[in-house]
Amino acid sequence: MKIKFLTWNTQLYEYGNMSGKTIEDGLKVYNQEKEIIKKHFSDLSDDEKAIAVLQEMPYKIKKNGKWQLHPVFEKFKIDFTDIDYDIIFLSDWHIKMTVVIASKGTVSECKGKTNLYIPFTINSLQLNVLALHAHNAFEARQWLAKYGDYKPNIMLGDFNAGNYRKSNKDNEIAVNRQNYLLLTEGYIDLCQGLYTTEYRTQIDHILLENVDEFKYKYKNVKVNYEVKISDHYPVYCDILCDNGYENIV
Numbered sequence: 001m002k003i004k005f006l007t008w009n010t011q012l013y014e015y016g017n018m019s020g021k022t023i024e025d026g027l028k029v030y031n032q033e034k035e036i037i038k039k040h041f042s043d044l045s046d047d048e049k050a051i052a053v054l055q056e057m058p059y060k061i062k063k064n065g066k067w068q069l070h071p072v073f074e075k076f077k078i079d080f081t082d083i084d085y086d087i088i089f090l091s092d093w094h095i096k097m098t099v100v101i102a103s104k105g106t107v108s109e110c111k112g113k114t115n116l117y118i119p120f121t122i123n124s125l126q127l128n129v130l131a132l133h134a135h136n137a138f139e140a141r142q143w144l145a146k147y148g149d150y151k152p153n154i155m156l157g158d159f160n161a162g163n164y165r166k167s168n169k170d171n172e173i174a175v176n177r178q179n180y181l182l183l184t185e186g187y188i189d190l191c192q193g194l195y196t197t198e199y200r201t202q203i204d205h206i207l208l209e210n211v212d213e214f215k216y217k218y219k220n221v222k223v224n225y226e227v228k229i230s231d232h233y234p235v236y237c238d239i240l241c242d243n244g245y246e247n248i249v
Helices: 023-040 071-079 139-144 172-185
Strands: 002-009 050-058 061-062 066-069 087-088 096-103 107-109 117-122 125-132 154-158 187-189 203-211 217-223 236-242
Touching: 002 023, 002 154, 002 203, 023 050, 023 071, 050 071, 050 117, 050 125, 061 187, 066 071, 071 172, 087 107, 096 107, 096 117, 096 154, 125 139, 139 172, 154 236, 203 236
Parallel strands: 002 050, 125 154
Antiparallel strands: 002 236, 050 096, 061 066, 087 096, 107 117, 117 125, 154 203, 187 203, 217 236
């Protein structure tokens, strides 16, 4: 069985919430991103499932002094329905959120869901996955400590941290880097060495548990630098449950 993963910071929440970025422009950008996400779920074979983890999806927006659903989210609800997909996100007052979209019947949500952290299980494989958009690595470590009974086999998303140095003012990210290294103990960082943003920073990751009993393999790790809709690039990876596969990036 193959699980095809996509993680992508969409930057969509900024439209309507930041100066110079209108809701109309946001809808146009969303329509472009939607096609890329839909393609991720197309042409799957019988032994393949797809999961997309999206960060900075808009949820609420304030208009005329009242909170209402963001027009992009309203369009998203129409394009990605519970009938066709498993959809996990937190319904609340927040402006932006992390969203998990999966092939129907593939995943179940777990305890600890927030607008930025979405823990879930891949049903047929009993794999625990944490989808996240962390402000920094220490915050992610705090979430893991709070929900210590939930042990993710895979963590993916926008960590806002990585194991890289800044050529200028490296001291500004040094503590965050150290916390990221602590966070990643016992995991393989499949994206290590690949920058994932237009700023050439390595902050979007797919972390795979590195344990002798873990029988899952990975391949086709890719950052799609041709997609320049967001300030982050889409990141892809296939996880395979088959001992015949090799660990090939």
